[in-house]
Amino acid sequence: MTTAAFRNCGRVAVAIVIALIMLLPFVYLLLGALASTFSLTGTIDLGSYRLTLANFATLFARAELYLPLANSIAVAVIVTLGNLFFCTLCGYVLARRRFRGKGFLMVTVVLVLMVPVHVVIIPLYLMTNWLGIFDTYLALILPFLVSPLGIFLMRQYILAIPPDMEDSARLEGASEMTIIWRIVIPLCKPALAVLAVQTFMVNWNSFIYPFILTSSESMRTLPVALALLQGYQNIDVPQLFAASVISVIPTTLLFVAYSKRITEGIIAGALKG
Amino acid sequence: MPTNSTQRLRFSDYFFLSPWVITLILFWLFPIVASLFLSFTDYRLLAGSYSFVGFDNFAQLLQDAAFTKAIGNTFIFTIGTLPFTTCFAILLAIFLNGRLPLKTFFQSVYFFPSMVSLVVVALIFTSLYARGGYIQLLCGLVGAPYPQEGFLFSTATALAAVMAMDIWMATGYYMLLFLAALQSIPNELYEAARLDGASAWRQFRVITLPHLKPMLLFIVVLNSIKSFQIFVEVFVMTKGGPLNSTNTMVYFVYEEGLQKFNIGYGAAAANILFAIIAIVSWLELKLIKDKTA
Amino acid sequence: MGKIRNCARLALVAIVVFMTAMTLSCGKSSSGRTVVTFWQFWTNPEVKPTVQQMIGEFERTHPQVKVQLGDLTWADGHEKIAIALAAGGGPDVIELGSDWISEFAASGKLSDLTAATLGLTDSLLMWDPAIYQGKRYAVPWMLGTRVLFCNRTLLKQAGYDETFVPKTWIELAEAAAKISRLGDNHFGFGSNSAERHRLYKKYLPFFWSAGGEVFNSNMTATQFSSDAGRKSLEYYLRLSANGLVETQARIEDYFAAGKIGFVISGEWLVKKLSGMERSFDYFVTTMPSPGGKKPGMSFAGGEYLVVSSASKNPDMAMGLIRFLVQPQNDTMFARATGSFTPVNTLSTMTYDAELTPIARVFQEQLHNSRSTPVHPAWVSLEEVLERGIEQALYKKKSPEDALQMIDNDCAAILKKYADQ
Incomplete structure (x- = not known):
């Protein structure tokens, strides 16, 4: 019973890790699109991160x-x-x-x-x-x-x-x-x-x-x-x-x-x- | 016995078929024939006139270093992605076929990347692969070596980077197909095997694998046809560079035919690509027939 | 009975689909006026309204004409134009990059404007690329040259004083090396990677500055494996060694972030830098030359207006062109595009009054600028040149071998072209 539960947990953990691999690039895309600043190297500085719709606004102004x-x-x-x-x-x-x-x-x-x-x-x-x-x-x-x-x-x-x-x-x-x-x-x-x-x-x-x-x-x-x-x-x-x-x-x-x-x-x- | 329903054409059938036949002739058969015709000419878009040059284009292509490089890259791309995509897809399918909470949720998530526009995925990865980007940070974390200038700017890693992205993107789609094949395997087979005391590995080898085989080969054909035509990734991410290291056959055709307007030359290259795809698919299809017969 | 009804039903559905498609595609209708189609590249929101405004003014003064604008981008404009011209249809007036004119002129796709432009030759600048085999095929519309952008803050950090301006090749290379040694992701020089149509514009200025000439006198060969070729390529490699090898857009991003000492770029970068918060000072100067006595050469891009030889209204097309390059329109257009170098000499005069120091550098550089060498096969030659430089840049070949290869391949292309 406990081993089964343990195994189940393991499986879910693996599933979550794979899900992260599949989704993280899109999370990155979304965070980048909503970011107030974006580093030159394409990384997002989480310390100074502020959500903003400014990028969408400029985009639609175009x-x-x-x-x-x-x-x-x-x-x-x-x-x-x-x-x-x-x-x-x-x-x-x-x-x-x-x-x-x-x-x-x-x-x-x-x-x-x-x-x-x-x-x-x-x-x-x-x-x-x-x-x-x-x-x-x-x-x-x-x-x-x-x-x-x-x-x-x-x-x-x-x-x-x-x-x-x-x-x-x-x-x-x-x-x-x-x-x-x-x-x-x-x-x-x-x-x-x-x-x-x-x-x-x-x-x-x-x-x-x-x-x-x-x-x-x-x-x-x-x-x-x-x-x-x-x-x-x-x-x-x-x-x-x-x-x-x-x-x-x-x-x-x-x-x-x-x-x-x-x-x-x-x-x-x-x-x- | 052919029943009443397997019968000769009715009047209405001509209407049923006509949209397909008309678009087929106008937009597919004509262009195919035209491209075959063009590949034996020296037609340049801006020149206007042209003459027949026999097999000159083909002979010249085989001596064109950029073209042979493109063929090589295309094969590397196909051979280097197909086994990984297929293996990951099978593993994921088996994983999802087992006991797992929220199964459909995970299934959808794994499938998601292959639903998104390739242009978008390529844009995301261009950023991820950049100098100082997240993939480099990741490499730094695990201590893997990486090119300072960014993955897409090094001749050693550019093609591999595009390939890795492609594997990541396509796995979910093929996983779904494998999952379908898995679910069609009758459960009784496994129960009987378990009663006989067969190990999990043995169950996999004796029951799962044979049942997956038709789907496996179908996927191999489908995937290789797609891989041979890789273009968008190259167009968005590298434009064939650096030093032709990501130049693929379709990109070569695009460059020759639509950038430099050597239409005859480009058409010849396109037809070689077509022949390669046809031969490879034929071999693979033959394999399917032999294995499933 | 049923059969007919069904066919009708089927036809109905087909018609609905067809009609929907048709209505969607019917954005293009005109009402009896002469239509002049004008394909141009100015799609960005800062400039397009100005183009539309000029077109509107033209239509107001020429009520019998309707101008239809078609937008192109530099990413795919060349092929769109070529395909349209080859198919015999396409636009009446087209904006072309200076490097494409001879290609299209040689294949007979452009109207000979020699007679039509007689009155314009004195008032407009930079006719060279418009001329092919003695005939004028194009009218200059907009000019832009490239200058050296320098990060003053980084120069100070590298130990240079407030007044330092690199005049010679050596000065530039040394300053770039010092800046790249500052560490912390700093680069001396922004070096273009093998971006098609861009890399050669970065190399040729050095080649010209070293006294190089692309073609020999009878246009049968290129002369890159010469002293000038070797000197300039070695110098370019030296700069790149202390540089960031990236696409032009990324290089400019890095410069705008204060990470690069020197970048060669045009007016658009001035605009970009003035519209943002900056943590550094910068200045622009003319390109350095080997000896430093006079400015080095730069690459001037130009955009030209041509009339398709298939145009049904060549006079009206030429009328539109003449209208667009009038001093008043030219000034307005130059302002909108942020260009410091209007194409009409008359507008230059009115423009002079508002010239900033930066603009003066551009004007001075324009007098020391050359454009793409004129040859119908230039697009192919350019590719060979860029591939060769790339080989040297990635150290697959020595500069000598790369230049030799360029000359050999170019000679083959030139020969093939001459044979046709």
């Missing part, structure tokens, strides 16, 4: 982050919704139908996953220009509206669902759209949760594509704005930290609110994949 923040939210939300819908449709067809070219489509799914960003980035740039959508929201949205990973995930998940319900619904005269809407989507909720989280995160944090596919300051997303702020002569580390904190807030909120769902979702998704 007004360089309002638009990137709005852009990031808009793009991530639209891309996520688009993926939930379109990936389900594609995954459904790929799981349930036999047709010529299906093998090719499946290969392209893997292909797109494997292609390094920079193989496509230059032609992708030329393409957005040719379509006249360079430096618009469409350039940030359209290429990512139907992700191969999403299709793959949804197909795998739907494959594992017995088709009986769909068949009987079809016998009763239900259309394909009704079948998807009423039967497939409700059954796919766990996979959709994974997809939503994955897509939102990937696009929220996406750097290279928005970096290349936009040019004006008003089109920048948050990560791009952050990376470019770093190069400014007139921005100091605490301000940069404050900006970083702002970009971490939505992810954190999402995480705190849906932490269980997110982790469960990823676990479920991985099992199916």
Whole structure:
């Protein structure tokens, strides 16, 4: 009994130490963003430490982050919704139908996953220009509206669902759209949760594509704005930290609110994949 | 037997597939083909005209010291992070799978770093790694040697510093995947083993490890594909320096293609990278098939 | 029936998504006026309002024109411009760094402004980088040179008296060494690490001061493995040995904290230092030279306005440029940017009245400044130069070997360029 309790304590201690390793950099980020002074070497003098929102105030006085923040939210939300819908449709067809070219489509799914960003980035740039959508929201949205990973995930998940319900619904005269809407989507909720989280995160944090596919300051997303702020002569580390904190807030909120769902979702998704 | 549901395409299916097919062709297949095409030309963005040069770009690349250095660094990065990330992830998963209060809380905390934007993480660590920064103080405390000028400014430590950050960041994500695999192992197996008097190590070897294998290999493939494409860390933290010691393949492509606008040359480098990733993934996938068959 | 209804439903959803995306992307519409797009780099809140104010004034006096501002940053501006110009679209008027003009001019992406600028040549300074193969492609918009910032307090601690000003290379190096020996995280000199596009601007002034010339007379080779090259690189290494090797931004942070004796920097550092509490005195002086008889050379950066050769309204574009460099606007702009060296000689006169001693140093240095050597392949040459210096800085190569390597690699690039 006592040894068990002792062992339990030990385990909790280890867990706490690891948790500290994972969280301390973020504590540092937060303290730095709220610090009145910041040493040259990047350390925080706890003796003279005062909490202040001054860094955030200066940052927002610069007004360089309002638009990137709005852009990031808009793009991530639209891309996520688009993926939930379109990936389900594609995954459904790929799981349930036999047709010529299906093998090719499946290969392209893997292909797109494997292609390094920079193989496509230059032609992708030329393409957005040719379509006249360079430096618009469409350039940030359209290429990512139907992700191969999403299709793959949804197909795998739907494959594992017995088709009986769909068949009987079809016998009763239900259309394909009704079948998807009423039967497939409700059954796919766990996979959709994974997809939503994955897509939102990937696009929220996406750097290279928005970096290349936009040019004006008003089109920048948050990560791009952050990376470019770093190069400014007139921005100091605490301000940069404050900006970083702002970009971490939505992810954190999402995480705190849906932490269980997110982790469960990823676990479920991985099992199916 | 294919039931009624495994059937030929319906009319509506074309609509279902069209968003994917259209974006696929416009934004992915065309660029892939275009980049393959460009890699055999001497196209420079500002020159306008171009001509075919055959395999010149590829031949030149193999003699380019910066490129071979970049390949080397990319392999070092992948080989140097993947085993650590994987091991830490397995250990953490097993740890969390055991008896522990507040399990979901700890699980979330360990996972948290991989949810945060890479740009932000890179900014934090740039500061932590600086001259006189916290990591140096930590090294001083435990008596470990460290470069005075800051970890990112020494050719000996810059790449290792980026790698360490990457391991720290990615472990939680893979831990979650391993945890899933662990939880799918039926408990009866362990109970039976315990009844047979098998030791913990033996249980791990005979039950846990074989069950983890498919996930393990899946993660190895996923992780290596990601590692070969490392870019953001380099862009934010070191810009490939000092002395090319953190120059990676994707960063090289970026520099050649989008900084110096040697598009043909950059495209050729990108395609070599693509080939390497394809070969490595293929080998790894083959391994999965053999092991799970 | 069901089929059609479903397709309709599907189409509806697609349209909603599409429309949302479209509405979001429709920030860019104009109402019948001629649109002149102007891409510029002044995004920081101290300067951008001034740019907007000037643009507003231009639109008021030219009611048929609408100027659309595009903002760039130095981190990615060069590639954005190049990509836009290569694709044949892009802006009408662009602000370019002096080192990019020949590159874009050589590839035919810029309008020849030789005739259009005839009336401007006498009133504006620093035309050299704007000229490529005898034609003028750009109009100077803003100039900035770099001077030596010295920490007086540290100099006193190191045993120098109140009046000491380093004039020769030796004086500077010795003072830097003494300051670095003060210990306690003090550094003699702020030495740039291998930051792209920055390191060469720190080395070339020493090279020029030692009498070096980058190119030979027929532009087929660089001349770094010369006496001047070796002398200047060895001197730079000597300074770095007593220095803090960091990025420019961090070096300036350290100087502002009173930790570095000498830093080479521009007007922006004056601004930064005047806006903060300081525990030390500082002064600025012109760059030292080997002999000390006259000031050493410095690197002058300039920003220039060009017209894209794809511009549909080149006249209107040139009109905007002419408006921006008028003395009145130029003075206002120089004040906003904190520049002590306005580009228009007429504004220099009105400006002179309010010159502080610091500003005078900048003006004197401007007369002893050079800009990036003009060659379309300079971006590649610059990289070779920086890599070479880096090799020497990290002691991977001796100065002689590094300089030899630079010359060899540059010659290869120049040859390749000549062949094309």
